[in-house]
Amino acid sequence: MREIPDNSIHFACFSPPYHNAPFDTPDMFENYDEFKLLLSKVGDELKRVLVPGRKCAWVVDDVRVDGILYPVVANTTELMLEKGFRYCENIAWLKAEGYSRFSRRSGHIKKHPLPTYFFPDNVKESILVFQKGSLSNGKYLKTLRPATLHASEIDLNKFDEELWNLNVWFIPNVSPTKGRLEEGIAAFPDEIPNRLIQLYSFAGETVLDCFLGSGTTMKAARQLARNSIGIEIRPELESIIRIKTGFLPTRTNDGEDTFEVIWRNKTEVATK
Numbered sequence: 001m002r003e004i005p006d007n008s009i010h011f012a013c014f015s016p017p018y019h020n021a022p023f024d025t026p027d028m029f030e031n032y033d034e035f036k037l038l039l040s041k042v043g044d045e046l047k048r049v050l051v052p053g054r055k056c057a058w059v060v061d062d063v064r065v066d067g068i069l070y071p072v073v074a075n076t077t078e079l080m081l082e083k084g085f086r087y088c089e090n091i092a093w094l095k096a097e098g099y100s101r102f103s104r105r106s107g108h109i110k111k112h113p114l115p116t117y118f119f120p121d122n123v124k125e126s127i128l129v130f131q132k133g134s135l136s137n138g139k140y141l142k143t144l145r146p147a148t149l150h151a152s153e154i155d156l157n158k159f160d161e162e163l164w165n166l167n168v169w170f171i172p173n174v175s176p177t178k179g180r181l182e183e184g185i186a187a188f189p190d191e192i193p194n195r196l197i198q199l200y201s202f203a204g205e206t207v208l209d210c211f212l213g214s215g216t217t218m219k220a221a222r223q224l225a226r227n228s229i230g231i232e233i234r235p236e237l238e239s240i241i242r243i244k245t246g247f248l249p250t251r252t253n254d255g256e257d258t259f260e261v262i263w264r265n266k267t268e269v270a271t272k
């Protein structure tokens with residue numbers, strides 16, 4: 001994240017790769033300590049780039065590899081507390097029941113209906129929310145223009161109908177099946193960043209996704225009139241990100257909407 005200035009991000013929303021998850025990132029990390037080191041480095045950079053008082057949301061969960069369950073949620077929470085962040089929320093994202101077909105761990109007890117053969121199918125992930133320091137909402141609101149406040153108002157009818165108020169969110173997952181734009185990519189559904197961006201940022205502010213993937217967070221940010229920065233180490237995903245976010249090379253407008261790609265060795269700026 002070294003391209004990002006200090007104290008410039010108003011909200012961060014992302015899902016890091018899971019430690020050698022069989023379906024998503026097998027053999028990505030040499031061991032679990034290497035995975036935790038990545039999380040720690042992300043925490044350090046978040047502490048630097050977040051505006052004081054603002055929040056970040058990690059979409060993570062424990063992962064089982066070769067029969068060993070790794071405590072990703074506990075370790076993420078611990079390292080963020082060690083870095084001085086405040087632990088604010090743990091929201092459970094409950095996926096569709098059909099997602100259990102990817103786990104199939106419950107099949108053990110069906111073959112052997114006896115004690116000690118129970119292994120639950122995992123159909124949820126955790127959304128961990130942390131805050132850098134503290135923030136007086138009242139004082140901050142006074143610094144914003146009435147037009148910004150109006151553009152940032154949350155639809156309370158939708159809030160109530162879709163039960164945003166609960167610490168369990170029922171949202172279908174995205175299937176990385178053949179033929180989809182996200183084929184082979186562990187993308188979270190649009191609704192996750194859509195809700196979080198509305199709940200934790202104001203129109204015109206800047207949102208960060210440091211594990212961009214197919215570009216879901218940037219898509220939601222653009223639709224909600226936020227600026228956004230995404231970091232992705234796989235350059236081959238650029239075309240997918242452009243399609244998903246709507247920043248296509250063939251589009252033109254008044255020049256105010258821009259998409260900037262910064263590689264380690266080159267910079268491309270495209271006005272859309």
